[in-house]
Amino acid sequence: MYDVLIIGGGAAGYGCALTLASVEDKFEWAKGRTYMMLDDGQSDILKARFYNLAGVEFGIGGDALLQTMQKQLANYQSVQQLPLKVIKIEDSSEGFKVYCEDGSLYEAARVVLATGMHSFDIAVEGVEILSHEDVLKPHKICLKHTDNIIRQGLYVAGLASGAKTMFAIANGEGAKVACQIFKEWTGKPMVAHDSLKNEK
Ligand SMILES: Cc1cc2nc3c(=O)[nH]c(=O)nc-3n(C[C@H](O)[C@H](O)[C@H](O)COP(=O)(O)OP(=O)(O)OC[C@H]3O[C@@H](n4cnc5c(N)ncnc54)[C@H](O)[C@@H]3O)c2cc1C
Numbered sequence: 001m002y003d004v005l006i007i008g009g010g011a012a013g014y015g016c017a018l019t020l021a022s023v024e025d026k027f028e029w030a031k032g033r034t035y036m037m038l039d040d041g042q043s044d045i046l047k048a049r050f051y052n053l054a055g056v057e058f059g060i061g062g063d064a065l066l067q068t069m070q071k072q073l074a075n076y077q078s079v080q081q082l083p084l085k086v087i088k089i090e091d092s093s094e095g096f097k098v099y100c101e102d103g104s105l106y107e108a109a110r111v112v113l114a115t116g117m118h119s120f121d122i123a124v125e126g127v128e129i130l131s132h133e134d135v136l137k138p139h140k141i142c143l144k145h146t147d148n149i150i151r152q153g154l155y156v157a158g159l160a161s162g163a164k165t166m167f168a169i170a171n172g173e174g175a176k177v178a179c180q181i182f183k184e185w186t187g188k189p190m191v192a193h194d195s196l197k198n199e200k
Pocket residue numbers: 007008009010011012013038039040041042043044045047048049050051052053084085086087114115116117121122157158159160164165166167168170171
C-alpha cells in the first residue's frame with residue numbers, strides 16, 4: 001500500500017514525486033511513507049529540446065532531461081518508478097486499486113493523474129474528460145477538477161489539468177499537488193525545502 005501513486009512520469013509527475021520524496025527523512029510525519037510512479041514512456045519531453053528551462057543545460061535534449069529526473073528520483077528510498085501502463089483505477093476501503101496492462105496491481109491511499117494532454121483512457125469513476133482549451137493543436141484533453149482535486153484522494157497535475165504547455169508550469173503543478181498532500185497530512189501549510197544552513 002503506497003501513500004501516493006503517481007500515474008505519468010513527465011514534467012508534472014516528476015515535480016510531484018521529487019517534492020514528496022524529498023521530505024522522506026526530514027519530518028516525523030513523512031518518515032515511512034512510500035510512493036510509486038507508473039509511466040508508459042510517452043512524455044512530450046521526449047519530443048523537445050529545452051532552451052527556455054531555468055537551471056538546466058542550455059539546449060538539453062528531452063531524453064537527457066528525462067534521464068536526469070529519473071536519476072534524481074532514484075536518490076530517494078521512499079519512491080519506486082516502474083515502466084507500466086495503467087488501465088483501470090477502482091476505489092477501495094483504503095483508497096484506490098490501480099491496475100496495469102501487464103496484469104499487476106498496486107494499492108495507494110492517494111492517486112495523482114499526471115497523464116498529459118493527448119488522451120485519457122484509464123477506466124475510473126468520477127473523472128470527466130474536457131477539451132484542453134489552452135493549446136494550439138486540436139483534440140487535446142484535460143480532466144475536470146477544482147484546484148487540482150478531482151475527488152477525495154484523486155488529484156490531477158500538469159497538462160492533464162488544463163495547464164499551459166510549458167515544462168515549468170506542468171512541473172510546478174506537480175509540486176503544488178505534493179504540497180497540497182503535505183497540508184492534508186499535517187493540517188497546516190507545508191513545503192519541501194532543503195536548507196544550506198542545516199548541512200553539517
Ligand atoms: C515538440 C515539443 C517541444 C516542446 N518544447 C518545449 C520547450 O521548449 N519549453 C517548454 O517549457 N516546454 C516545451 N514543451 C512542452 C513540455 O514538454 C510539456 O509542457 C510537458 O512535458 C508536460 O508535462 P506533463 O507531465 O503534463 O505531460 P507529459 O510530459 O506528456 O507526461 C505525461 C506522461 O504520462 C504518461 N501516461 C499517460 N497515460 C498513462 C497511463 N495510462 N499509464 C502510465 N503512464 C501514462 C505518458 O506516457 C507520459 O510519460 C514541448 C513539447 C513538445 C511536444
